[in-house]
Amino acid sequence: MGYHLWGVTSHNEEVTEQLSLSALGEARLRPDFALPELEPTQAPGVFAEAVQTLKGTPSDAEVLRAWGDLHAACDLALQEACRFLDAEFIPSKNLDDPDFEYPFDRKLLERGIFLTVVFRYRIDAEGRLQDGEFIEWGPREGTRQIAAKYKAVRFRPATLAGHRLDAPTQIFMLLGPMWVTLMTPGKLEWAWRRANSFPESGPAWTNLAMQLAVHAPDDPRFPKALERAHALAPLSWWAATEVAWQRVLAGQYAAALMAVRPAWHRERPHPYVLETAAAALFGLGCCEEALKEQERAMGSLPKDWPQLEQERFRGKLKEYQTACVAPPAAPAPHVSAGSGPR
Structure with a gap:
């Protein structure tokens, strides 16, 4: 048997x-110890110090501290720190x-x-x-x-x-x-x-x-x-993106952006991550940024991506382009986020 x-x-x-x-x-992979609490303005300096430490001959404790500092800076959307982790961290x-x-x-x-x-x-x-x-x-x-x-x-x-x-x-x-x-x-x-x-x-x-x-x-x-999945695996790009999409559908654009941010600032984010970030930005009235991210999403689609999905991405980009050239209104533009989970 x-x-x-x-x-x-x-x-x-x-x-x-x-x-x-x-x-x-x-x-x-994420450190399993407490990360330093940083203000956004501190992140660039902490990142630079961690990189400088790693250029030398650091002790084991200094390497661990640099790893934690890099994650703390990445969590604050410092893209250089996220890219450094993607490129320089090799799992066991x-x-x-x-x-x-x-x-x-x-x-x-x-x-x-x-x-x-x-x-x-x-x-x-x-x-x-x-x-x-x-x-x-x-x-x-x-x-x-x-x-x-x-x-x-x-x-x-x-x-x-x-x-x-x-x-x-x-x-x-x-x-x-x-x-x-x-x-x-x-x-x-x-x-x-x-x-x-x-x-x-x-x-x-x-x-x-x-x-x-x-x-x-x-x-x-x-x-x-x-x-629950997102709470237990906060760095899962799929769970984070789907939670963010649900929040976009509910009009909770700032919360959506917060959920998708770690996956968004990776070196090569998934097209759905970029699409979700664009929808959240558009809902917040950030037209220029939304257009940029939707264009990135379009550009990152594999050639063999389903045709219907490619058309949906193009349609969303046109929707943003049309809305963003119109005179700004008091409320944020409405986002038609599409139907169903992806």
Whole structure:
């Protein structure tokens, strides 16, 4: 009787497979310690100091402090800091591939049951696994076997501008019978069961929100599931963008811009991130900025993007161009944000 390990991925990414949509977790690994509280005017100076520190021979503590400072500056929309993190931070990587046998009771396979395991841990500057904890788990003995396997693995530590550092990461595993393919109702039922079983799991709630977005966008529980996913995985570009889109639809333009800002200021933001930022800016009456971002969104669409979506992007750009040449009115221009989640 066979089973399939649908995917083992690290750094907060879930796999694309038959059961779960690609739930990209947190796009940029984040320090798990308190960041400095900065004023926007302080961000450029803090960024410059962090970069200067990393050009030298900093201690481990100084590298960690620079990493936190860079994230704090990026959070305040300093694009140079966000781009630096995208370019100079390399996550840890396992150097060995654990040889997995199915770790749980095979009666679970016979019953067609899928299990997820999310193992969050730290890799220190020497490449050693530290402080592991399970965010999602299966039966106790099998879960212990998985932990033992990973404790024996050798890792390449994360680096920032070439300097090793102690950083958090996580492994996602989806185990299930290879002969089972769930239809849409089964996918949704499984996603709800998973989120309810692990209410503090960002991957579980992100997966649920994505399943609802695709298969049941009119479900009245979708907005709350989306907000929960965003709260647990605040740097997930997908969750942040969909939350921001919901806020645009509700006319909450400033809140929308706040939600999408971290993803917006990445080096290569997704076209939907740019489109959402443009809609929020347009709603705030910032016509020039909205046009710029919608043009960027158009320019970043892949050539093979669905034709209907390309037309929708062009139509939105024309809508903004028409409204922005008109005499300014007292209220902000109305945004027709389109229908349904994307």
